[in-house]
Amino acid sequence: MRATMGTTYRSLIGNLNRINYRLEDLRVQAASGKKLQRPSDDPSAIRPTLFARSDI
Numbered sequence: 001m002r003a004t005m006g007t008t009y010r011s012l013i014g015n016l017n018r019i020n021y022r023l024e025d026l027r028v029q030a031a032s033g034k035k036l037q038r039p040s041d042d043p044s045a046i047r048p049t050l051f052a053r054s055d056i
Contacts, residue, residue, distance in 0.1 A: 025037075
């Protein structure tokens with residue numbers, strides 16, 4: 001199957017958007033010094049933290 005310019009362009013834009021989103025996450029992590037900014041970043045890693053807070 002032949003890839004059209006439109007398909008190639010959409011794929012390129014999608015890849016650039018994903019890279020830009022990841023880069024922004026890394027910038028926020030570097031600026032704050034925290035790996036997790038919100039629970040959805042890594043639900044399995046945030047779980048012990050949430051349980052520790054409820055015990056306090």
